[in-house]
Amino acid sequence: MEHLLTVKDLNVTYVNKNRRVMAVRNVNMAVDKGDSLGIVGESGSGKSTLAMALLRLHPKGTEITGQALFEGKDLLAITKEEMNELRWVKIAVVFQKAMNALSPVHRISEQIEDIYRVHCPKASAEEIKTRTLELLKLVNLPERVYNLYPHEMSGGMLQRVAIAISLLHHPQLLIFDEATTALDVVTQGQILKEILEMEKTLATTRIMITHDMSVVATTCNKVAVMYAGELMEFGMVKDVLTHPHHPYTQGLQGSFPSLKGDNKKLVSIPGFLPDLSKECKGCVFAPRCSHATERCHKEKPPMVKTGEAGGAACWLCIGGEENGK
């Protein structure tokens, strides 16, 4: 089967005067049509860098190697103009802070019109307005929003506007970069529900970048766990969250309290993120891992198949030792 997006051996390195920070290392992943993939990880795990690299929004001077095939085209190799054609039309993004994503001095209507005209320069004002109102309705916003300025709206409303804008040209791939993190519990719940509701009618593929496992649990069918720039584990949400194979995923899960289940003691993962500017020989997680053996510090574990559609990069998962704990 043809994947919608295939990421092959992606490496992203931020270069500054005296340091090279390898923010994303050797990431391989595939996203199928209709998938909703959640990328989870702590801050500094490279999840946002990965998304920015796919969108080519990384800062100047960043070194990127590898491939990101989207419908047969390599997103990392095509020209700037070709990339601009893809933006909004094929790939759209919703950022964490909608208040910063929208211009404070223009009405919502003007901003949406701007984006619409970039790709359909001949569109009539009538056409744009109909489409905008249609989208505002889709994200549960009243029509009066059309004539408002961003400062007249609350955070939740702005985030909805940002989602509406991202849907403007029926993109195939939607990337949510921490899109609900800055919102309140209730607003977040509402927006997540609306996203799920929307997907019933629109055939979009979604990548959710978040640090909150519970968001992934409620809205995604696949999950990829990242740590220190590397992919630790991936698979179906119901498999990974119920039976995590990688010790890091297990640790991450142990630090989330359950809402209604048993009150088990929270366990934290000792230690800190490694320095990403230094080359790491073995498994990146080994210094913080309680199951680490000598081999873990010396050799990098390969991605091993776990279950139906999953994989984990851990020596423990090789040779049936995965049930050790």
Next chain:
Amino acid sequence: MANNAYIEIKDIQKFYPHKDGKLFHKAGERKYVKAVDGVSLSMQRGEILGVIGESGCGKSTLGRILVRLEDPTSGDVFIDGVSTKEILQKDTKTFRRQVQIIFQNPFDTFTPRDTIQKILLRPLKHHNIGKDTVERLKICKEALEAGGLRPAEDILSRYPHELSGGQLQRISIIRSMFLNPGFIIADEPVSMLDVSVRAEIINMLIDLARNKNAAVVFISHDIALTRYISDNIAVMYLGRIVEYGSADEVIKNPQHPYTRALISNCASVDPFEEHEEISIEGEPPTPINPGPGCYFAPRCYMATEECFKCYPNRVSCGGSHYAVCDKIKVNGAENS
């Protein structure tokens, strides 16, 4: 409510004048934002009370009033039967010894120009704990090591920007514990931290309440976390408490429609966990002269005409658990 409660919060109110651009107002015309509108709670020693609610519900204002970073418009807090107003009039130092706060952002909590040593020595010196610097340093080192920050000498010589958020937050907790306060307010202490270090801060707070017998108010919007850490939970909406009870009772058997909606909107880590499908519209309004009826009525899915007429009464739902809603049928007859 027991009379021998250690902390007694009595009818705290905090009104901010609403800025409408006018300099002078006729009598009775000035509007107020009622950030906290009559909150009464009581706590025992060693108890952790969780306060949850959406942003703008007044939970942080309540926290700031409890440590007197803000003065309440009316109402008072009693610690061990003594009014904090009286304590403050006599001696601020004594009050600060008893009540401490842990802030949300550990990066803003410390002076960036001072080393951790200087930061930690200051409260000890100010409150005359320890004979001289040598003894005070010893206290600092012991506290740091007990808090899992090793090697202590190394940490002491560092500046705040050289430490991680988790380490700084632990130092913040250690500093607030130096004076052996009986009452600690933790205002979203972990929301700035990464998930993997969150657990140790939470466990540290629990140990602290249990071992030092301090009463802790834990303010947060993370419901699952609040349920984990707290003995009792108070749910706030527009400056008023709408539901109060033991943590498990409130989360597993919520009575007030607002609490139910809050919990149903809260995503869970367990993909198989069932939850009620309740959605509420919109966002909380600014509490400028909220109506005579129930404050939640405009957004409530259970509201009837009566709800808009007068503020509902407190309904007991067994034990200390109560909810402020007239639509609740006691004994869980209406549970789904």
